[in-house]
Amino acid sequence: MPRSHPPRHPDADAPIAGPARPAQRRWDLAALRRRLAIGLALSAMAILLVLPLVLIFTEALSKGLDIALEALAEPEAWSAIRLTLTVAAIAVPINAICGTAAAWCIGRFEFPGRALLTTLIDLPFSVSPVISGLVWVLLFGANGYFGAWLDRHDVRIVFALPGLVLATMFVTFPFVARSLISLMREQGAAEEEAALTLGANGWQIFVRVTLPNIFWAMLYGVLLCNARAMGEFGAVAVVSGHIRGQTLTMPLYVEALFNDYEWIGAFSVAALLSMLALVTLALRMLLEWRIERDRSAGV
């Protein structure tokens, strides 16, 4: 990425010409250094973040838009898109509900083991995604704890949709819970208690008081959860079985295409995933602004 401007000469800003006083010079040097640091950081960011993104799109479109769209219209591509959406459609709502429930317990109540539960929620973040996938193979694989029982009843968990959903759920569980815990702790239980003394029942309190207060933060968590659910590679790679047209999610399909020397296809699907990421980013900024507003409006 081109750097927009080289750092300007320090004197360009100095209002007075003539011999610089030592203090002035020191300040100039500091400013120069600061600008250099910022310039370096921005260049690094451009190289690390923007360049790959641009590359994905240019590669995808290198043979023209119709070829790229054609690659996306392949039955296997469709199957991968459908599978990814299905997995997200199951995993994300479940995580939204469970995550909210967990955050509510942790944010509202003091109970023994609360600290442990808080740590446990973060577990998927500290575990390698490959391990997150392997857990399910160890549990539900043919040699796993429930493998024999599942096989007798002809139920397939790993190398099928349920395994993909479980692996995705595990990896993405922390997003909703984490985005809510600190907020709920900060908000405290006073509004809910007020609603209680005014005669509201549990459901009314949740829908009318709790949910509106955490709505934007929850949406934020759901957004991140969804982005990760659709983009997850490591954990689903382990439980996928890589059956083309059946258990390949979009990220796995990108890898498969790449290994097939189908560059255009690989980059087209990758571009689609990147667009999802960009939309996520935009929505995320919007939500962050909303949440900040709500937070500062705390009464």
Place this chain on the structure above:
Amino acid sequence: MSHRLTRRGALGAVLGMVAGGTARAADAAALLNVSYDPTRELYRDFNKAFVAQWKKSSGQTVAINQSHGGSGAQTRSVLDGLQADVVTLALAADIDALARRGLLATDWQTRLPNNASPYTSTIVFLVRKGNPKQIADWGDLTKPGVEVITPNPKTSGGARWNVLAALAWARRQPGATAETEEAYLRALFRQVPVLDTGARGSTTTFARRGLGDVLLAWENEAHLARKEFGETDFAIVTPSVSVLAEPPVAVVDSVADKRGTRTLAEAYLRHLYTAEGQDIAARNFYRPRDAAIAARHTSVFPTIAMATIEDFGGWDKAQAAYFADGGLFDRVFTPGK
């Protein structure tokens, strides 16, 4: 209240998933072929041909599903319950591992002709246009300034064959001893700037990223790379000595019997040995077993002196001697040099 909701939602989702999973398992008009990485193109063509042939001979429409990955990883998945009706892997040792766990009969290799290996392959060199470094045989690889691309033998089956082929050549040099073999291998890996984890990764490194002067590759990969990246930009050099790799195929008894797909699965594998199957293999640059078909493709498959795995005492011995921790490869290769 949210707890009740959670439980109900989760239960519904699980039931839905289980129903979906069961429905899929009961679908008998489909075969799953679990294979290794370089056979993607081969089986794409072959499956099309088999589906058409099966439709003609039995009237039944079948679907062949494919799964590709590293041979070892694929073996692991089948062990863990991936419902493979047939496996078409890189090494007999991988299918033996399945047989040891009772997934198929231990005599699987006698159930089909040619050690249950319908096609073979060997290791060749892929060089750049005009062969600028004048590489003709294994001896040229260790010349100063020659960069050699190969995947990591620790992770890639193909790379192990590369090492064995190199050893086979070194072994046939005058005055060869264990020491000269090891010295040659050390000199060879000194020329390797980067080790990818798999064969496809190395091909990409060499052909797409433009690294290195010569790629040690499967014959079929080398031809495929020329097709994909430009026939004129790359040339294949056949060394004087290489190895004979016999990728085996087998029906996974436990899965085929449970799913009732045995007849279909056996017909599928037998079709690999027919004239059509052999021709498809040859057109995808796998050496056919059928002499008549092979005769039609002699320009693609020049005669090479080939060592077999038996020359190295079989896979178990070769693995322990060369590729296990502390084996020959560990001794000759120091990463990051």
Place this chain on the structure above:
Amino acid sequence: MMVEMRDLRKTFGAAAALDGLSLSVGKGEFLALLGPSGSGKTTLLRVLAGLEFVSSGSIAIGGRPIQDVPARERQIGLVFQHYALFRHMTVARNVAFGLEVRPKRNRPSAAAIRDRVAELLEMMEIGDLGGRYPDQISGGQRQRVALARALAVEPALLLLDEPFGALDAKVRRNLRVWLRALHDRMGLTSIFVTHDQAEALDMADRVAILRAGRIEQVDTPDAVSRHPANDFVREFMR
């Protein structure tokens, strides 16, 4: 007696927040709970509201034992120290909340709720703030909204936790007078918590002085200041 508390005990872990506390409040009375922090004032209020439950002892309101009645059925108004207004609702919706969450059969019509809210806001002298959100009004105004919200359900007993704690001195003095007048005009029975003895003496019919979960003395402001029951009360009232 309107409210009858007998031998209330409440422990958090090893510490006793209420330690055999007994207290009666008469109908129409304005009672101040006074004491240093940690003396159990707020716990007592929360126990009365049903947000905490006592370990032992009994509470009766109008002769009906309520210690096991859930908070939402107690008909007790509670004004929180920091008001706890619903931040995402307008002032009018805040006040209407207690009426809107009633089961259908005894929920007033939408129009009736609207009228009642308007009437309450008028009474609180904030009739023009109905459409505002809590973050758009001043602290004193929030206090009045919280009060209106609590009164909307016509509670048998009104509890106020440090009602003026978050306000500046001038607003405080005005509200004091106003609140006492409102109490008398509406015929309420109120208990309010404070740690400011001047405030307690100024407003209350009777003052209860708490220490470590027990009542040290309950009496009229005059009697408490003139005849403190012990050294603690004397020290505290000074």
